[in-house]
Structures are given as C-alpha cells and as structure tokens.
Amino acid sequence: MMGAWDTDPFGNDTACDWAYSLEESEDFDLIEEALSKIEAAGDEYIEAPEAEEAIAAADTLARLKGKAYVKNSHTEAVDEWVAEQQLTVPEDMIELAILAIERIQSEPSELLEQWEESDDFDAWKKHLENLKKRLK
Numbered sequence: 001m002m003g004a005w006d007t008d009p010f011g012n013d014t015a016c017d018w019a020y021s022l023e024e025s026e027d028f029d030l031i032e033e034a035l036s037k038i039e040a041a042g043d044e045y046i047e048a049p050e051a052e053e054a055i056a057a058a059d060t061l062a063r064l065k066g067k068a069y070v071k072n073s074h075t076e077a078v079d080e081w082v083a084e085q086q087l088t089v090p091e092d093m094i095e096l097a098i099l100a101i102e103r104i105q106s107e108p109s110e111l112l113e114q115w116e117e118s119d120d121f122d123a124w125k126k127h128l129e130n131l132k133k134r135l136k
Helices: 013-022 029-041 048-064 076-084 091-104 110-116 121-135
Strands: none
Touching: 013 029, 013 048, 013 076, 029 048, 029 091, 048 076, 048 091, 048 110, 048 121, 091 121, 110 121
C-alpha cells in the first residue's frame, strides 16, 4: 500500500496531509467537503485518496464528540484543532460520515480493493466498524 503504515484512520499520508489543512479551518467546511465527495460519487468508483480523506474527516467528527480512538504523532494536528474548537457536531453530519464509511466499504472503491489485497484487511474493517460506533 502506497503511503499507508497502519490501518487506523490517520495511518496514511493522505489523512495526515488532510489533518494539516484542517489547521486553517474554523468550521465544518473541510470535513463536510471530504464526506460530500463520497456521497456525490454515488455508485461511481471512489479513488483511494478521497476515501482516506473522508475516513479522516469522520474520525475528526468522532474526536469532536470526545471519542478519539488513539492520540499519537500522526493525530497531533487534528487533536490540537479539536481542542481549540467549540463546535457541536450536527446529527446530519454524523449520518453523512456513517454513510461515507459504508460506501467506502462497498464496491467500487479503490481503498477497499487495496486493503482486500493486504494481510491487514480484517484490521482495517475493524477500525471502520469502531469508527462508526464512535460516531453514534
């Protein structure tokens, strides 16, 4: 897998780059943009970078709700941003995030294909199921 070192939401280059762009944000726009790309794809093929950003966005929402999975050097930018926010996560944003995760787990999805071909597919699926639970 190119640029991925772990199955968790911020275990890849794309998600970490996205996290740094979050630093400039003061609202949900960047998060909503990432999630909406997945919704807008419908049944079309989803590219891996878009899926990785959407998963990072969904994880950021869970963190805003006080439900972080892990905090480490890869999540530092997101954790700092979350700590500075006084945002209440809207319910429709949670629904959008859960739908995005479910869509990424369905064909056609490049990220799904990449993880299916790896030894860590089950761990990746568990992380996404955990993320959906943390969002609720």
